[in-house]
Amino acid sequence: DSGVTQTPKHLITATGQRVTLRCSPRSGDLSVYWYQQSLDQGLQFLIQYYNGEERAKGNILERFSAQQFPDLHSELNLSSLELGDSALYFCASSASGGAYEQYFGPGTRLTVT
Amino acid sequence: GIQVEQSPPDLILQEGANSTLRCNFSDSVNNLQWFHQNPWGQLINLFYIPSGTKQNGRLSATTVATERYSLLYISSSQTTDSGVYFCAVAGYSGGGADGLTFGKGTHLIIQP
Numbered sequence: 001d002s003g004v005t006q007t008p009k010h011l012i013t014a015t016g017q018r019v020t021l022r023c024s025p026r027s028g029d030l031s032v033y034w035y036q037q038s039l040d041q042g043l044q045f046l047i048q049y050y051n052g053e054e055r056a057k058g059n060i061l062e063r064f065s066a067q068q069f070p071d072l073h074s075e076l077n078l079s080s081l082e083l084g085d086s087a088l089y090f091c092a093s094s095a096s097g098g099a100y101e102q103y104f105g106p107g108t109r110l111t112v113t
Numbered sequence: 114g115i116q117v118e119q120s121p122p123d124l125i126l127q128e129g130a131n132s133t134l135r136c137n138f139s140d141s142v143n144n145l146q147w148f149h150q151n152p153w154g155q156l157i158n159l160f161y162i163p164s165g166t167k168q169n170g171r172l173s174a175t176t177v178a179t180e181r182y183s184l185l186y187i188s189s190s191q192t193t194d195s196g197v198y199f200c201a202v203a204g205y206s207g208g209g210a211d212g213l214t215f216g217k218g219t220h221l222i223i224q225p
Contacts, residue, residue, distance in 0.1 A: 002158070031211065033211075033212055033213075035212075035213075042215060042217055042218075043199065043201075043215040044215070045212030045213060045214065046212075047212075048211055048212055055211070056211060056212055058212045088154055090156065092213075094211070097211055098143070098211060099143035099144045099163065099203065099211070100144075100211075101144075101146065101158065101161035102144075102146065102213060103158060104148070104155075104156040104158070106154075106155055107154055107155070107156075109154070
């Protein structure tokens with residue numbers, strides 16, 4: 001158990017809908033990262049938050065957004081869902097920004113029908 | 114951005130065999146991690162190793178940062194070692210982007 005929690009574990013929704021994925025980092029960790037794993041794109045970095053502020057963006061679509069709350073949990077919002085958004089979404093956390101080991105949650109498996 | 118190449122892409126071994134997985138990266142890194150993704154999809158941290166050598170039981174890893182590669186060694190393989198092994202790196206950047214870039218992975222199958 002990495003100490004990073006994600007909810008829900010599974011999510012099935014229809015095209016055009018909006019969903020919210022939730023992540024709680026390890027106790028004491030200030031940085032939260034979101035990653036997407038799909039068959040065609042592999043594992044790719046989406047976005048990073050550090051202590052409530054957006055720190056870096058990766059390959060995140062404009063239809064996707066995220067935020068980190070004062071208690072350091074984070075939410076990833078996916079809107080206008082398309083079939084291609086079906087993937088495993090991971091949250092990771094690290095002690096701080098910079099070169100610290102990242103620990104991954106169990107993931108949320110999103111299926112868009 | 115940084116490119117990460119892993120080899121071999123697939124590896125089938127008998128239980129008890131040893132293996133070496135390789136990760137090449139295209140630029141200087143300040144973070145390099147090895148992960149094992151089990152059949153249930155969980156990403157398990159194996160090593161945080163931007164440079165040097167580490168060992169943990171039957172697993173060990175070496176990163177030669179100056180030559181931009183890392184090796185993961187698995188000795189006396191067990192069926193529970195099956196899964197996909199990922200190398201992931203993050204490079205130095207003034208903007209502070211710390212997101213990991215993952216390789217495509219090595220799919221390891223250990224047969225009893």
